[in-house]
Amino acid sequence: MDSPHAIGFFVSSAIALGGAAFVALLPGRELRSLALLVAGLGVTGVDVSLSAGFAAAVVLVTFAGCAAMLARPDYRTFNWVAGRAWRQLGALGAALMFAVLAYAAYRGGFAHVQFNGGWLGTAAVGRLLLARDTFATEAVAALVLVALVVLTLMWRSRDRER
């Protein structure tokens, strides 16, 4: 990886991690959604610097979609965690998970290859998605369909209550 790509990778990583930290800590749904969008831009930049242009475009669209859904004006709060101790335990677990994953990344012996794909990779990824791993693609499509049905049913029941 040459220097411009490396600089892009580190800058994008900082943007992604900063945005993610703000998502976790900022109050208010608008600010949180904005932070999620910034984190998505960072992840997109990381993917672009890793020569995964098509994946970067999809990631940007999905982060924007998530941010739009979480910034809805008819937002209703639903508290699902009662105890403070459980939240602190979850935070501790997240830190522990980072330590384990970072250790695994540092100690792992990885092969090193010469990358021979393009920066976008649309044709290669399309061949994989639609020819080689069609079943996985259809499974994700079914998941999207179920999610859209659930979302539509909830909206319809809300309109009926009104």
Added chain:
Amino acid sequence: MTVGIVSVLFVAAAMVAVGAFAAAWRRDATAALAGIPLMFGGAGIAFAGVARFSARAAAAVQPPSTQIVVSVSGPPLGQEAAVLIAIAALALVAMGVGLAARAARIQGARQETSR
């Protein structure tokens, strides 16, 4: 200044951990859902990184060892996984938003009944 698979995996691990922290720390279920795209985005970065730096072509497979092996990269399976994961994250957030809104309505109705 160079970037290798270890740097990519560090960033991916940090993204996953921050996403898990956001999901665990937020009291509001809808706010906690924002952790899902972060975690899945981190996993996608790891997949894309492995596809970029370490995924060998099937024709050049060698016995697994801890030594560094230089060969040609294979098809971008990691990029494919990153695409599928990103779409799955969007679907899960959509489903979660719907279910959380439903749960909030039920909770509100119960509170009104108990009064």
